[in-house]
Structure formats: structure tokens, C-alpha cells
Amino acid sequence: MAVAAALALAPRLRIAPRDPATETEALLGVAGWAAQFTPGVALEFPDGVLLEASGSLKLFGGLESILERLRRGLAEMGWSSVLAGAPTPRAAFWLALVGKQKFIGESAELQPVLAALPLEVLRCNDETLAAFEAIGVRTLGELRALPREGIARRFGQGPLAELDRALGRLPDPRNFFVPPARFRAAIELPAEATQAETLLFAARRLIVQLAGFLAARSAGVQRFVLRLRHRDRAATEIAIGLVAPSRDAEHFTLLARERFAGLELAEPVREIALQAEDIVPLAGNNLGLLLEQGKPPGQWEHLVERLQARLGAKAVCGIAGRAEHRPERAGVIADMGEKQLQRDFGERPFWLLDRPRLLAEIEAVPHHDGPLELLVGPERIESGWWDGHDVARDYFVARTQNEALVWIYRERRGEGGWYLHGVFA
């Protein structure tokens, strides 16, 4: 259905583009979960998970029991599923595809069941499907009834080979899915340590090991935990979070050093362990791409992270210029590292008042510690209607009695009046 048609039917529909990456992630999640039932888990992209379950039947108390666990587990994770089983993975998958919750134990039963399945299970391209329809063939059985060499000439070997695999007449080897590991490692210290420096040295070894582990998997972490074991007391846990996933050992070490520096140990440390749970692919997903395409984080960013580690994330920020005609909005508190703007407007004071201050007006002359002398202006600024804070002002550079330069404006609407807005340094 076209988007426009769908919207016509349900105008409040929310439209989201299909996201293959998320789908794959979900499938991987299911596969990882299913690995508890058998080491033989294979993926059938984009929507199937195959379990080599015959070896596990005994262990889990038979087919019904294992199915029950699968059903319940998948439902708990929020997935709707169709479960089917057969002597060959392809046949099992096809049965699931057509929505049949069916389990075939014997190869002999396979052929009549498969014969009734629609050709769509072959997942061949639209053109081939249309061709099947054009010769009036709907099911795998009807296809098999046609001369083999005739089918091969017209549609290639693909459909027949698939059928043979499903029937077990051709081998159908699968690569089993390897669940992603978590990282856990520990070092027993040669002697009980109280010095942060000593701890850091040991932690550094673990960090390097983690970095290697991550590199081998093209992965990164955004958070890891250092656990310091003591003789009697409960372990001290230090959780270290990053701005973005990383596997940079130097960076990890720096962050650890900052944390150790502020640490007060209640008891000496006997063992130090590093645990990283949320290992995320770093080359594959968007976040990783961004990091790798951009410039490698320089010293500046690391300094900020270190400052923020000590003082708190909110305590350190930047200021940046914004291209904006309204002076009070032309500068903003910004995240660190935002670019400075090139100036292409008139003279602006270094200090801008938080809020413009109404000036006395005596005989049409604005006063601020005495009458002001208007030097330059008016510079007219009329802007900002789009956010409800439209301004209309005539700005002047003015001189006070004591030779200070100030930036004042005359309000062009409402009551009018003169305002002090800034002071030149």
C-alpha cells in the first residue's frame, strides 16, 4: 500500500521508514537468547531463527517442553512467532513461513507436506513468481511434477536446488551463530594495595586486555566497571561511562586515573576486576561510523571529559556565537567545541546586559550617569517574528559623561523608551 493511500485511510498514522539494522539487531537478540537451548543456532535473514534442536530434546524434556519454553520466552520478549519443525532446516523454515505450527519428525512425511506449500516460500524474485503464475503453477508439488530439465532451462537451478535441500536430497550446511561475549577479567594483586598509582597500573593491564578483546570483535563499550575487592568489606565498584562507545585504551586509562585520584579507600585492595557488559559493535552501527569518520577526539575533548569527570558534567560548558540579528540571542551557552562564528555585523560590545535596562529620558535625551552623547547610529534591528520574540530597535553607540562607551537602543514599538544593552570594554 502506498503511504498516501495509508494516510488517506488513517490520517493520524505515524510513518517510520523500515530499519533493517534494527531488524537484524532484533534477530540477533532472539538468536542469542535461543542459544540457551542448543549450540546449533543459525540465522535465516531477515526474519527466521533456526534451531538444531534434536540433540537438545532430551535435555529439555522433549519437544513439547522445549516449544513451550520457546513460546513463553519469545512472548515475554514481546515477539510474535510461528514455530515449526522438520528434519531439514529449509523445510522447517518454509512451514513457519506459511504460518503452519507443524512438526514433522520423519523424512518420509516431508514430501507430501511440502508439495502443498505455495511457491512463495521459495522467496525468489517477483519476476520468477510472476512466471510461475503465468504457467499456472502454484505449489511446490506442481513445480516438482514438471520436467526437471524444463524448469532448469526456464528458471535456473535455484528453485529445484532449494526444493532438494528442503527434502534433504542436497546438503544444507549452516553457519552457527556465535553469541557475543561479555568481557570479564580480574587480576589478583601481588600485594594488598592502597596506592591509587598501584591500582592504576593493574587496571591498565585489564584495560589493555579489554581493548584487545573489543578490537577482535570490532566492538566498543560505553561503560565498564572496575571492581576492587577487599579482604573483609564489600567490593568497591567504580563505574566508568564514556561520551560515546570506544575501545581506546589510552582514553580508558585516563578516565580511570581521574576516578582513582578522587578515591578514598576504606580498606586495602586484594583483587581488581574489570567487567564490560554492553558490548556494542563499533564498526557496524551509525554511532561507530560517526566516530570513525570524524576527526579522532583530540586533547581538547579529553580535557573536557577529565574536567567533567572531576567537576560534574554540567559544570563545564562552552559559549558560541550564533548567526542571529537579535543581540541577546547571538551568543549561547553551548556544548563544548562548537565553532565560533565569523562576524559580519556591526560593532558589538564585549559585555551584554542580561536584560536591557530602561534609561531615563530627559528632554528626549537618554541618560545614564548623566546625558548620553549618541556617536554612531541608528542601526536598526527588526527580527525574530518566528519565535514570538520579535524585536524592533534602533541601536546607537553612545558616550557617557565619564567617557565610557555604551550600547543603547530606542524601542520602536509600544511605549518606546531608551534602553542600555551593553558596555564596550
Add this chain to the structure above:
Amino acid sequence: MYSPLPAYAELHCASNFTFLRGASHPEELVKRAAGLGYSALAVTDECSLAGIVRAHVAAKDAGLPLIIGSEIRLKDGPKLVLLATDREGYGNLADLITRGRRRTNKGSYSLSRDDLAGGLPGCLVLLVPDGKHDTEHARLVAERFADRAWIAAELLQGPDDRARLAGLRGLGKACGLPLAAAGDVHMHVRSRRSLQDTLTAIRLRTPVHACGHALFPNAERHLRLRMRLAQIYPAELLAETVRVAERCRFSLEELRYEYPEELVPAGETPSSHLRKLTEKGLAWRFPSGVPGEIRKLIEHELALIAELKYEPFFLTVYDVVEFARAEKILCQGRGSAANSAVCYALGITEIDPARMNGLFERFVSKERREPPDIDVDFEHDRREEVIQYVYGKYGRDRAAIAATLITYRPKSALRDVGKALGLDLDQVDRLAKNLAWWDDRGSLSQRILEVGLDPASPIVQRTIKLAVALLGFPRHLSQHVGGFVISRGPLERLVPIENAAMKGRSVIEWDKDDLDALGLLKVDVLALGMLSAIRRALELIGAWRGKPFIVTDIPAEDPKVYEMIRHADTIGVFQIESRAQMSMLPRLKPKDFYDLVIEIAIVRPGPIQGDMVHPYLRRRDGIEPVEYPSKDVENVLKRTLGVPIFQEQVMQLAVVAAGFTPGKADQLRRSMASWRRNGDIERFREPLISGMLERHYTREFAERIYSQILGFGEYGFPESHSASFALIAYSSAWIKRHHPAAFLAALVNSQPMGFYTPSQLVQDARRHGVEVRPVDAITSEWDCTLEAGADASPAVRLGFLLIQGLSQAGAERLVAARRERLFDSVEDLARRAGLNQRDLKCLAASGALEALSGHRHDAYWQVAGIETGAHILRDAPVAETSAILPTPTEGESIVADYASTGLTLGRHPLALLRAHLSRMRFATADELRRLPGGTPARALGIVTGRQRPSTASGTVFVTLEDETGYVNVIVWPHLIEHQRRELLGARLMGVEGVLEREGEVMHLIARRLTDHSALLGRLVTPSRDFH
């Protein structure tokens, strides 16, 4: 102290023809400048003269001297404003713009200093300093444009205008250039600031809050009060503007048209030549002598044409029509002038002025001084030949197609403004899409709510306000469908030429209204699908009868034709085949040609909104007396029983009843056509109504006429057009009535056109007893053809053109190979016709190979096994085990027929479902026809169309088709809200409702809709929705 306001001429001003920068229409700028008492206004759009004709017309109106100029940003600097002083300078400017525009893609231009090497004689130059390279630029300008160059001093309340002015003065002194004040105007009033900012945002494709310094810092770029200017500028800088303006003497009035010379043979004047051709035509039209009345008409018209020097228009159109006639391309003129006696004599139209009873009293108005309106329709698939002829005759440097100005419509305005204001793009798009259906303001807030926006929120309010202001703003120029302008000299010295979006095409910067306003020679070469169909039908009839049959062989006023029309049996007939027309026919009951003219004009939004339909029908049926408020009005309205139906009548009423001069009535007509844009039709309300009251018409009558004029605005149909269309309608109806087989074949061969699909046309023909035969590789041609059928009447053989995906080249090779020798197998066909797999498969899927291969499935199996292409084993015989494929069921065949050709000659799909449908108590269309009005009824059919006419206040009309015919369903708005899903989603729709009947016209008023699409399975059912 008293000080008089200084005189001032604005020399630097962009209108909204500087797309997405200027924020005011040229007309607004001109009016405002005149109102402020400016001495002159230069409209200087950036590298464009597209807006100057509008400015010119408005300036003439306002009595303001207008200067034609353009702002040019040279690639290598500087930015200049060029102003034309005389015709020579104007030509140079137009030529320069053309050069700059032709070099780059549509919408941009590229000019450098080299392009000004010649100095652009006849133009004055203003340097717009950029603050960076001023000295260098000023030296360059001073050197190249000695004594006709200035520095534009644009003081716009910037950071330090005093210092800036001092700098510019220094610069002027150093380089010997005088200073003149200028305003860099982008809007006529300062309140357009938010719109101007929005345009910037749209141009930069950035939300306005993120546009930063790309926005202007303030609203000073408007036409400022002279009092303000006096405060800002030294007096001599203001005085200088007037001196500059006084040197610009050029006016567009000077583009006094010089017509092409080749129209008149040596030794003749245009007048004598036109007379000669007219006399020749009269002798041909009236072999037994010209009737006195016609002679009188001819003399009157010729005198008028000569007085206004309009001969070239008639001669040009005559020349084009003569070419078409020689090439046997059907054509017909329309438009007010086309229906003159002179045009009849010249063969431009077929409407016998005598037969029309002296209808066209005024074909060209002396006062209007506007060029005569003659459009010529040609067969749509041969129009290109005519266009090439015009290019060939006058050369591409002298003939060009006029522009069509694409302006902001509600949808596009909303979308662009929404984006500029940073609304969620998804919501904006949905809102814009939703609006296409419901575009009146009243339901706007409802639609806004529906897409999840709050109509009361400031941002939505701002969006709507700005979108409304943006409506009618020009967006870009596109090519007109066929309006040619022809000049005597090189065109680019008359009007700049730009590249069009399509590669190799160009477009001039003026549209048809602009050409009209300047009185330039234009001729409309339009395309009409029905003319192609008629020509094809005539050829088929001629071939069938064994002697040529031409348009003029169609007998006039055949009662059988009108009888058919009265029964609304008009599927496929030109103009009167739409559902609205078909429900009007049995009520209006046309009995002669003039009734047909009325029929065509009355089913239009104009007459419907102006409430003219019912009074006319009542008077026609004698239910209501025919009365006239005065003799004058009677003269105008007599032929339509006192009810104004045609646009001309409304104009004449303004003249006779309200005392308008014809010139003023014409202004009214023009503002009617554009009232949505400018809203200035209001200014005619007062004079119209008071004019009528003065002439002792009642206020009620006056108000009614005014509202009728409003209704006519966009949708009024001129009688002259209607008459030309009626001729074509009559011809096509005659062919349908007497040669239904040829009619069907010709219509199918001319697709796409008209309201009906080939499937519907075929069903209709079969209901009229025409035998239709399937596409067949043994006999079919590319087009549908006539074959000998039973009882000596022709049968239609469907052509290969109906098979989706089949290439015409492949089909033609097949026909050629078949002519040599009949095919003995599918393989023989494939080999000798050299068809590729795709063509072969299309043929097989259509069932056209059945005679050679057995049923469809077998055919497809066979063609799929054929080796095509340059394969070394291509011709080697393949020994194959034969395959046994299932025979298609009837249902499968129907599905395959529809999928391949869009129609079936088997049973209608619903015939297969009928038993089931009867159990569900659905009646057939045929059964409904026999029920009286007021009966509750249930119908079900394939949805073939959904329409939501703008005149029907939200009602949707649905057409259902079953095996016995059509059911017209009316769905009222309250039901739409509840059953949107069924209404829009159902391909097979069930309707419970009540029959409504008026004579032969029957509707089913829906009470409940049900969706039964699942019953259709994979059947493809096209529906024509909302267009």
C-alpha cells in the same frame, strides 16, 4: 519650518519575479510607489524581465512612469543595476539576460565582465558597492559606462550609515562617479518582512530560525516614505534619482509590433491579401452565392480588422490551418474571433455563422484593443508536426512558445512555509496532501487537527497567515502548452529567453497574458485527443466502406444522434461523457446544435455556483415564466431564456445593465480570472451594483448578477469555446450512433483520453451489439482494426497496443513477419519476428498466442523455453519432455486478462460472483434501473471512479460497475467522516441506500458502505480518483 517633500525615483527594486527574494507583486510595488508620490519606479528583477509587463500594465493604470531594468550580479563582480533608456538599450538588456540565462541551468544565470565589453549602449548603470572591492569596481564602471554610471547609495539603517555615506562619497570623488540614492527594495510595505524572511528560508532550504545573517537585519528594504528619505539622504542624492529617471524614456508601449513579413506575398498589403483569401473562402463555402447577411457580417468584420490592423493574426492562423489541412491533420479553431464569419470563410472553423443565428455580434472589441483570441486545436498525436512547421517557417530565433507562470498553490505554499517555519516535515506534507481534497478555509482547522497539529498554536497560525500571503507568488516559468509568439526580428531583443527544465527546450519570460497586454502576435497550437480519435474513426469508416469519408460528410442535425444524447448514451462522446454531463442530458434534453452548446457550458462550476442551472431548466420545461427586467437584458439573455450561462453574456450584462464601457467590462473579465490572486474584483462591486440601481434594476437583481460574476470568475465558459466543442461533440456522437465499431476502435487507439478506460469502452460497445474479438497473434495489428463480423457489420479486433509491456517495435516486426508467411508455431513466431523474452512473455500472458500454442499456461511455458538473443545454439532444436500444465480456470483467465490488457472479453468478474452476491442480497445495476425512486436498495460493484467536485460541498460521487452496467452513488459528507476507510479503500464496494430518481437520472444515496475487496482476489481494478 515648512519643507516640501523631495522628489524621488526608486531605481533598485525587486519584485517577486526575483523568485524567493522579492516579497511583493509588481502591481503592489507600482501602486504603492504611485501612492507615495514617487516620480518613477524602476522594476529591476535579478537577470529577468518576467515581471515587467504586469508592472507596465499597473503603471499605466496608476499613471506612474515605469523604468525597465534588471539587477545583474556579475560572476567576477560587481553587482549592477541596468536601466533601459530607449528601445535599443532595452533590446541590449533583453539580449544580455538571454545570454546569461541560456548559459546555465533553469533558474540561474551566468554573466561576467566580458559580457559587458560592448558597454550595453542605451542603458544606464548603477553600481551596488559590496564594501570589499569598491574602488576597483567603481573604476571599471566609470571607464566602461562613462557619463551614464552612478554609485547606488543604499542607506538602510545599517551599523554606521554616516560612515558608509562618507565612504561612498569619497569613492565617487576618486572615480568620478556621481551618487544616487536607492533602496534595494524587496517589498512594497515594511509589513512584508516576515514573508520576505520566509522566502529567504525557502530559498536556502533552511528553517527561518537557523537562517541567521542570511536574513536582512531589518525591514528597511521597502518603498519608504519620502519624508523618511529626506531625513536619511542629502537632498542632492534624492534629486539625482529623478535626473536618472528622466533619462529613461523607454516604455513597453514602444514594442510596437512589427509583424512577420512572410505572411503577405509581394505586391499585396495585409488588408488586400486577407480580403482576397476571404473571398476565395466564401466562394468555396457558398457555391450558390453568399447570403446577404453573411456578406454584411464579412464587410463589418473586415473593416474592423483593418482599422485595428489585426490582419496578421488571421493570416498567421490561416497559414497554420492550411498547413494542417494539406497534411490531413484535423484541426478546429475556437475562441471569440475564431467564430467570426471571416474565420468561417478561411476554414479556421466549421461553425456556420448563419446557423448560429448571428450569435457572435462582437468578436473583437474596438475599445478593448486586445488582440483577437484564436486558439486552434489539432490532433494530439500530430500537433508536434504543426509546431515544427511554425519553427521551420519563422525560425527558432523568431518563434517561441510562451511561458506559463507556475505560482504558489495552497498545497505548495503550505508545504514551503511549513518547512521554513520548522514544522515537522511529515506533518506538513500530510497537511498539504490532505488539503488537496478539502481546500476551503472553513475545514482547514479540522484538517490541521487531523494531522496532529493544534490550529490555535502560534506557529500554526503563523504558517497559515504566511501561506495565504504566499499564494499566487510566482515560483518558476514553465512552457505553455502551445502558445506561440512570432516576431519580426530576433526574439531575444524583444523578450529574454531562458532554458526550460527539459534539455534543449527554452522558454520566453512572458506568459500569454503578458503577450496579450502588449498586443504581440501569438497563435495557440493546442492538442486535442478527440480530434485524433475522430480522424481515426473517419479513416476506419472510409476503409470499411471503400471510399473516403471526411468530417464534412457527417450530416448535420441528425435526430437519431440527439435521441441518443437525450438518453445519456454518451460514453466516449466528447465533453458530454462525464458523469455530471450524463446526468444533465436527460434533464436538458438537447434537440439541436445550440442545445448542445448550452449543455457543454452549463455543466461547469461557474453556472452551478452561480445557481443558473435550475432556473434555466425550469424555464425550459415551462415551469417558470421567461422574464426579462428590460429590453436590453432581453437582447443579451434571450437565447438562454433569461439566465446568463456564458461568460460573454455576463460581460455584456455589465455593459447594458451597469453601464460599463466594453473596456471596463474587459478589465472586469481579467480581474475575474485572477481574483483569487489579487482579490481586486471587489473594486468592481460598487460600480456594478450602483450602475444597475441607476438603471432601475432591483437590488436583488444587481446582487444576483454580481454573485454570478464571482461564480464565473475562474470557471466561466465562453460561448465561442462551447460552440466549437459542441461541433466536436456532435461529430463524435454521430460516429458513435452510426458506426459504433469504428468509434470503439478509434477511441481505444487514441488512448489515453477521455473519462473511460478501454474496458469500459469495450463493455459499452458490446452492449450496443458490437462484436469485439480478442488480441490474437494470427490476426491483430498494433492498433485495433475492423474485421468482417456476422451479418455484414464490422467487428472490432483488439490490437497489440492493449498488451501491457509489449513493445510497439516488437509487435510491428511480428506483423511484418506474418505478412510474409503465417506462423506455424510459437517458436517460428519468436524467431522470425526476432522478439525478446519480455515481448514473448507479454504476448503469452495476454492469451494472444492461444491459436499457436494452446492455452495461456502452455504459451508461457513455451516462450519461456525459447532461447532468444544472439546465442550460438539459438536455432538448435531442443528435445524436451513435454510438460502438462493446468488449464486456466475461468477466474484465472479473467484475472490474467485484466492484468495484461486491462479488460476481459469473458464474463464480467462480478458475473462469477453473482450467485454469492445474490445470497448477500445485492441487486445488479440493471435491476436497480427498474426500481422506482425512494426504494431502499443494496448495490455492489467494482469502484471505477471517485470524484469530489469542488461545486458539491464535500459530497463524493462513486461509480460502481457490475456485469450489467453502472450505479452512481452519492456519499454525503457526514457519511464520509464515518466511513472514510470503506470509501477510499474499497475496490469492490457494497452500498446500502435509497434510490433517487429524476426521469432517467438515477442515483443511489448511500447510507452505509461495505468493503468486499477480498472477493476480487488478485484482480487488478483501476479507478479514476479525484482528478
